[in-house]
Amino acid sequence: MKKNLLLIGASLLLGACSTTPEPSKPEQEKPATTKVTVVGLNDFHGNLEPTSFAGVMVPDPKDPTKQVKLTTGGIEVIGGYLDQERAKNANLTFVGAGDLIGASPVTSSLLRDEPSVIGLSKLGMQYSSLGNHEFDQGYKELLRMQNGGCDSNAPDKACKFQNPYPRATFSWLGANVEVKATGKPALPAYGIQEIGGARIAFIGAVTKTTPTIVSPDGVADLKFLDEAESINKYVPELKAKGVDAIIVLIHEGGVSKDGFDKPACGTLTGPIVNIVNKLDPAVDAVISGHTHQGYNCVVNGRTVIQGDYYGHLLQRLDMTIDLQKHKVTDIRAANVVMDPNTITKNAEMTALVGRAKSLTDAVKQRAIGSLAAPTISRTTNAAGESALGDLIADSQLAATADRGAVIAFMNPGGIRADLNATGGGTTVTFGDAYAVQPFGNTLVVMDLTGAQIKALLEQQFDNPSAGQNRVLQVSKNFTYSYDSTAAAGNRVDPASIKLGGVTLDPAKTYRVTLNSFLSTGGDNFTTFASGTNVLQLPNVSDLDALTAYIVAHPGVAGGAQDRIVKLK
Numbered sequence: 393m394k395k396n397l398l399l400i401g402a403s404l405l406l407g408a409c410s411t412t413p414e415p416s417k418p419e420q421e422k423p424a425t426t427k428v429t430v431v432g433l434n435d436f437h438g439n440l441e442p443t444s445f446a447g448v449m450v451p452d453p454k455d456p457t458k459q460v461k462l463t464t465g466g467i468e469v470i471g472g473y474l475d476q477e478r479a480k481n482a483n484l485t486f487v488g489a490g491d492l493i494g495a496s497p498v499t500s501s502l503l504r505d506e507p508s509v510i511g512l513s514k515l516g517m518q519y520s521s522l523g524n525h526e527f528d529q530g531y532k533e534l535l536r537m538q539n540g541g542c543d544s545n546a547p548d549k550a551c552k553f554q555n556p557y558p559r560a561t562f563s564w565l566g567a568n569v570e571v572k573a574t575g576k577p578a579l580p581a582y583g584i585q586e587i588g589g590a591r592i593a594f595i596g597a598v599t600k601t602t603p604t605i606v607s608p609d610g611v612a613d614l615k616f617l618d619e620a621e622s623i624n625k626y627v628p629e630l631k632a633k634g635v636d637a638i639i640v641l642i643h644e645g646g647v648s649k650d651g652f653d654k655p656a657c658g659t660l661t662g663p664i665v666n667i668v669n670k671l672d673p674a675v676d677a678v679i680s681g682h683t684h685q686g687y688n689c690v691v692n693g694r695t696v697i698q699g700d701y702y703g704h705l706l707q708r709l710d711m712t713i714d715l716q717k718h719k720v721t722d723i724r725a726a727n728v729v730m731d732p733n734t735i736t737k738n739a740e741m742t743a744l745v746g747r748a749k750s751l752t753d754a755v756k757q758r759a760i761g762s763l764a765a766p767t768i769s770r771t772t773n774a775a776g777e778s779a780l781g782d783l784i785a786d787s788q789l790a791a792t793a794d795r796g797a798v799i800a801f802m803n804p805g806g807i808r809a810d811l812n813a814t815g816g817g818t819t820v821t822f823g824d825a826y827a828v829q830p831f832g833n834t835l836v837v838m839d840l841t842g843a844q845i846k847a848l849l850e851q852q853f854d855n856p857s858a859g860q861n862r863v864l865q866v867s868k869n870f871t872y873s874y875d876s877t878a879a880a881g882n883r884v885d886p887a888s889i890k891l892g893g894v895t896l897d898p899a900k901t902y903r904v905t906l907n908s909f910l911s912t913g914g915d916n917f918t919t920f921a922s923g924t925n926v927l928q929l930p931n932v933s934d935l936d937a938l939t940a941y942i943v944a945h946p947g948v949a950g951g952a953q954d955r956i957v958k959l960k
Contacts, residue, residue: 423589423715424714424715424716425712425713425714425715425721426483426588426589426590426712426713426715427481427483427588427710427711427712427713428483428484428485428587428588428590428592428637428710428711428713429477429481429483429484429485429708429709429710429711430484430485430487430592430639430677430679430707430708430709430711431473431474431477431484431485431486431487431706431707431708432486432487432488432489432641432679432697432699432706432707432708432709433470433486433487433488433489433492433512433517433520433699433703433706433707434488434489434490434491434643434679434680434681434682434698434699434701434707435489435490435491435523435681435682435684435700435701435702436488436491436492436493436508436512436701436702436703437491437492437493437494437495437496437497437525437701437702438492438493438494438495438496438497438499438500438501438505438507438508439465439466439467439496439497439500439702439703440466440467440497440499440500440507440508440511440744440745440748441466441497441499441745442463442464442465442466442469442730442732443463443464443465443466443702443704444460444461444462444463444464445461445462445463445464445465445700445702445704445705445729446461447462447651447652447653447686447700447704447705447729448461448462448464448729448731449461449462450462462729462731463732464703464704464705464729464730464731464732465702465703465704465730466703466730466732466745467508467511467512467515467703467738467741467744467745468732468737468738468741468742468745469703469730469731469732469735469737469738470515470703470706470730470738470741471511471514471515471737471738471740471741472735472736472737472738472741473706473728473730473735474486474515474516474738475736475738476735476736482588483587483588484587485516485518485585485587485592486515486516486517486518487517487518487519487520487562487594487639487641487679488512488517488519488520488521488562488641489520489521489523489641489642489643489679489680489681489682489698489707490520490521490522490523490524490525490526490596490598490641490642490643490681490682491523491524491525491526491643491681491682491701492508492509492512492520492523492526493505493508493509493525493526493528493537494523494524494525494526494527494528494529495525495528495808495830495831496508496830497823497826497827497830498752498755498756498822498823498826498827498830499745499748499749499752499756500748501549501826501830502549502751502752502755502756503549503552503553503748503751503752504544504546504549504550504552504553504557505537506537506550506551506552506553506554506557507553507744507745507747507748509537509560510553510554510557510558510744511741511744512560512562513558513559513560513561513562514740514741514744515738515741517561517562518562518563518583518585518594519562519563519564519565519583519585519594519596519641520562520563520564520565520596520641521564521565521566521596521597521598521641521642521643521681522534522564522565522566522569522579522596522597522598522643523598523643523681523682524598524599524601524602524605524606524643524682525606526564526598527602527606527610527611528606528607528610528831529545529546529610530545530607530609530610530611531578531610531611531613531614532545533545533546534564534579536550536557537560538559538560538563538564538579539559540556540557540558540559540560541556541557541559542555542556542557552751553747553748553751563579563580563583564579564580564596565579565580565581565582565583565594565595565596565597565641566578566579566580566581566596566597566598567581567582567595567596567597567622567623567625567626568597568598568600568616568617568618568619568621568622568623569598569602569614569615569616569617570614570615570617571613571614571615572613572614572615573613578614580596581595581596581622581625581626582594582595582596582626582630584630584633584635588713589715590636590637590713590715591633591634591635591636591637592635592636592637592638592639593630593633593635593637593638593639594638594639594640594641595623595626595627595630595638595639595640595641595675596640596641596642597619597622597623597640597641597642597643597644598616598619598642598643598644599616599619599643599644599663599682600616600617600618600619600644601616602616603616604913604914604915604916605805605914605915606909606914607833607908607909607912607914608912608913608914609912619642619644619667620666620667620668620670620671621670623640623642623671623672623675624670624671624672627672627674627675630674631674634718635718636713636714636715636718636719636720637676637711637713637719637720638674638675638676639675639676639677639678639679639709640671640675640677640678640679641679642664642667642678642679642680642681643680643681643682644663644664644667644680644681644682644683645662645663645664645680645681645682645683645684645685645698646660646661646662646663646664646665646680646683646685646687647660647661647662647683647685647687648660648661648685648687648689650687650689651686652685652686652687652688652699652700652705652727653686653688653726653727654688655688655725655726656688656689656690656725657687657688657689657690658689658690659689660687660689660691660696662683664678664680664683664691664696665691668691668692668694668696669691669692671694675694676694676695676711676720676723677694677695677696677697677709677711677720677723677725678691678694678695678696678697679697679698679707679709680696680697680698681698683698684700684701685698685700686698686699686700686704686705686727687727688707688725688726688727695709695723695725697709697725697727699727700727703730704729704730705727705728705729705730706727706728706730707725707726707727707728708725708726708727708728709723709724709725710723710724710725710726711723711724755822755823756821756822756823756826757814757821757822757823758821758822758823759814759819759820759821760820760821760822760825760939760942760943761819761820761939761942761943761945761946761948762813762818762819762820762942762946762947762948763811763813763818763820763942763947763948763949764818764947764948764949765813765818765949766812766813766816766817766818767810767811767812767813768780768783768810768811768948768949768950769810769950770804770807770809770810770811770828771810772804772863773953774958775863775874775953775956775957775958776804776852776861776863776956776958777863777865777866777951777953777954777955777956778804778807778865778950778951778953779949779950779951779952779953780807780810780811780828780950781802781804781807781865781951782865782866782867782868782950782951782952782953782955783811783938783941783948783949783950783951784802784807784828784829784865784934784937784938785800785801785802785865785866785867785868785951786800786867786868786941786951787937787938787940787941787942788800788802788835788867788905788906788907788934788937789867789868789905790937790940790941790944791835791905791932791936791937791940791941792835792837792905792929792932792937795837795903795905795927795929796837796903797837797903797904797905798891798902798903798904799845799866799867799870799891799902799903799904799905800866800867800904800905800906801848801864801865801866801867801904801905801906801910802864802865802866802906802907802934803862803864803865803907803909803910803914803915803917804862804863804864804865805862805915806829806831806833806907806909806934807828807829807865808827808828808829808830809827809828810828811824811825811828811950812824812827818947820942822939825935825938825939825942826935828938829934829935829938830935831909831934832933832934832935833907833908833909833933833934834907834908834928834929834930834931834932834933834934835905835906835907835908835929835932835933835934835937836905836906836907836908836910836911836926836927836928836929837903837904837905837926837927837929838903838904838906838911838920838923838924838925838926838927839901839902839903839904839923839924839925840901840902840904840919840920840923841898841899841900841901841902842889842896842897842898842899842900842902843898843899844919844922844923845889845896845902845904846884846886846889846896846898847919848864848917848919848920849864849872849874849884849889850880850881850882850883850884851916851917851918851919852864853874853876853880853883854880861876862915863956864917866955866956867905868951868955869891869892869893870890870891870955871888871889871890871954871955871956871957872884872885872888872889872890872955872956872957873885873888873956873957873958873959874888874956874957874958874959875958875959875960876958876960877960886898888957901924904923906920907934908928911923911926
């Protein structure tokens with residue numbers, strides 16, 4: 393049988409040879425170059441719906457002689473832009489630079505940010521760096537957001553949008569986050585995507601200050617390492633894998649004097665500059681976040697871009713890649729305004745937002761009281777005090793006065809928005825208040841001595857969590873002054889620290905109120921961690937205190953911003 397088969401095969405081969413052969417076709421050569429577009433989103437914070445963007449002013453529809461902020465962003469418009477650009481270029485990938493969730497509006501937060509993660513997954517996001525707010529609810533809950541399921545520390549919110557919650561189809565990346573017990577990455581350090589014939593590596597990192605700006609107990613099992621060193625650690629591994637480009641997605645940033653739309657700006661300052669200057673030369677570009685700034689800069693010959701926040705802008709990198717030499721030969725960077733007036737909305741995202749609103753609007757729209765004016769602002773004066781900060785501190789003091797509290801402190805970073813009355817009137821809703829304080833921190837009461845309060849106030853200046861001053865908001869009848877030019881540790885005049893007009897006694901004990909984030913040393917206010925007679929109030933949140941205060945004070949106004957005095 394074998395011989396017969398061989399004969400048949402030989403006969404067929406001879407027959408084939410007897411015909412005139414066709415000219416052989418050369419194997420299709422791999423193109424020399426390809427063009428790939430990377431679209432980035434940073435600091436989305438679950439803002440499914442559009443919000444005001446200070447970067448673009450337009451005529452007021454009610455009075456064309458006045459200018460108002462352009463309303464931009466929202467997941468429907470982001471989806472529409474991606475649809476539009478993918479139709480032009482299939483070689484497009486969508487990535488993130490952290491804080492996609494956390495500190496979110498009611499529509500997303502009351503559903504544990506699951507609508508936001510599901511929406512971004514449906515829009516084809518591939519990778520995102522971790523952000524500090526991804527850790528707001530702790531590492532275990534972050535793993536649930538990544539991997540799916542309903543085993544949440546907020547069972548009243550989880551799996552209410554979709555049951556079971558499926559998972560994020562994109563991967564959060566954190567090259568500089570390790571599990572203490574094992575030394576292994578808490579989540580993948582990098583990912584590689586093949587697109588347009590190119591293999592593009594994305595390395596993720598998050599600000600190493602994360603443990604000081606989230607509740608410390610939620611990340612107690614993790615180590616946050618130097619960003620640049622951690623990124624560089626993986627570059628040789630990626631080069632060995634023959635990648636054609638390396639993009640860093642990092643949740644750390646800076647500020648620039650130039651606008652978001654000025655290309656190749658050279659005025660960027662802040663932590664991101666030091667990080668970028670230490671990166672391996674093989675890194676081609678950096679998509680950044682965290683500082684909520686729109687900029688498009690060049691640092692040490694490398695594109696560094698950030699797109700404001702809440703989806704107002706998307707970062708865009710149009711790259712030309714040499715596939716033979718495995719290198720990027722050209723990058724054109726831009727921030728693109730997500731303008732609902734010029735971009736057709738994505739229908740699937742419209743349906744998603746509609747469902748999220750249907751599940752949350754009843755709670756969001758419940759009126760709780762009234763304001764003296766349409767807005768109480770969180771904008772600070774020269775001393776670092778805001779009208780809204782005063783109000784929040786007063787509300788927390790009022791909520792704990794029956795526990796002996798005489799002073800309340802509020803961290804400014806926990807005030808996420810102005811308190812805006814609905815529709816520009818004076819009626820304020822639960823949703824309006826929730827937008828101001830979305831974290832759900834509970835209140836804590838403790839004893840501090842006058843000397844400890846002095847030390848606490850000194851910790852506000854050159855605060856390493858912020859890289860700048862981080863002035864605590866304080867309750868009524870508590871006053872002090874400071875000199876910003878004095879030596880560290882001596883900026884607050886002890887004689888100026890007064891309660892009800894009486895200077896604090898360094899040896900006397902005072903009962904103070906703060907939120908659970910601050911109570912364990914959040915924002916590097918470590919003095920709070922040494923308080924005594926600590927009373928946890930697990931059933932009283934900071935939002936509860938604010939809403940109760942608004943209910944009890946119809947027509948409430950912000951504070952007069954006269955509690956803190958900056959001498960110079």
